[in-house]
Amino acid sequence: MPTQVLYMEDRRGQEPDPCYLREFDATVLERGPDFVVLDRTAFYAEGGGQPYDTGNLSWPGGAAKVLRVTKEKGVIRHHVDRVPSERLVHGTIDWDRRYAHMRYHTSQHLLSGLVWRIFAARTVGNQLYTDRARVDFQPASFTPEDLARIEGECNRAIEAAHEVRIFQEDRVVVDSKIGDRSLLDLIPASIRQLRVIQVGTADYCPCGGTHLKNTSEIGRVHVVEKRSKGKETDRITYELLPK
Numbered sequence: 001m002p003t004q005v006l007y008m009e010d011r012r013g014q015e016p017d018p019c020y021l022r023e024f025d026a027t028v029l030e031r032g033p034d035f036v037v038l039d040r041t042a043f044y045a046e047g048g049g050q051p052y053d054t055g056n057l058s059w060p061g062g063a064a065k066v067l068r069v070t071k072e073k074g075v076i077r078h079h080v081d082r083v084p085s086e087r088l089v090h091g092t093i094d095w096d097r098r099y100a101h102m103r104y105h106t107s108q109h110l111l112s113g114l115v116w117r118i119f120a121a122r123t124v125g126n127q128l129y130t131d132r133a134r135v136d137f138q139p140a141s142f143t144p145e146d147l148a149r150i151e152g153e154c155n156r157a158i159e160a161a162h163e164v165r166i167f168q169e170d171r172v173v174v175d176s177k178i179g180d181r182s183l184l185d186l187i188p189a190s191i192r193q194l195r196v197i198q199v200g201t202a203d204y205c206p207c208g209g210t211h212l213k214n215t216s217e218i219g220r221v222h223v224v225e226k227r228s229k230g231k232e233t234d235r236i237t238y239e240l241l242p243k
């Protein structure tokens with residue numbers, strides 16, 4: 001039985017919003033030497049440039065730290081410093097870390113969408129951290145003026161307080177709407193319904209990550225540097241500052 005991924009649930013009409021779920025109850029399905037598989041989880045497993053969540057699992061009379069969460073061949077493993085002795089556990093996510101990832105991930109979509117629209121440069125790689133993010137664009141060779149424009153456009157979209165929608169859409173529809181913005185070919189052909197993240201009118205992209213409800217929660221985008229990675233690829237590193 002695959003683990004039910006709680007943050008992937010439908011965003012509409014859920015309170016708290018699935019991406020903002022910090023705690024949950026679960027049943028242990030499998031115990032490894034240093035990991036457990038749960039029937040349901042709110043922990044994010046490393047993937048798509050977003051790091052894994054950390055936190056803890058607790059049960060009557062005990063607790064374990066969740067050090068890392070991985071997903072391999074569809075199996076989500078919670079790597080722990082102590083394997084729970086009980087079948088029922090309560091999970092709690094380190095919220096500061098996760099929320100930082102949500103702010104960076106949503107801002108990355110905004111940045112990628114704007115750069116695609118203005119420069120027709122596609123996002124070919126990205127990595128998020130709690131204090132910065134980097135995005136690789138191709139084909140791109142940004143001037144200092146371009147970078148100032150990208151930063152300005154991002155901050156305008158943040159100030160416009162765009163709603164971030166998450167919904168399922170037929171692959172054929174996504175393909176027709178997205179053009180060359182993203183590499184749909186990387187998603188197995190057997191998957192016909194895609195989870196789409198739409199940031200106001202600024203971006204539309206399939207993604208399995210955790211996202212904010214509104215761009216106003218991002219803060220302010222500050223481009224730290226641009227580096228050429230060769231092959232017409234430019235890497236932009238940015239940080240988020242308080243508003």
Ligand SMILES: [Zn+2]
Pocket residue numbers: 048105109206207208209
């Ligand atoms: Zn994403």
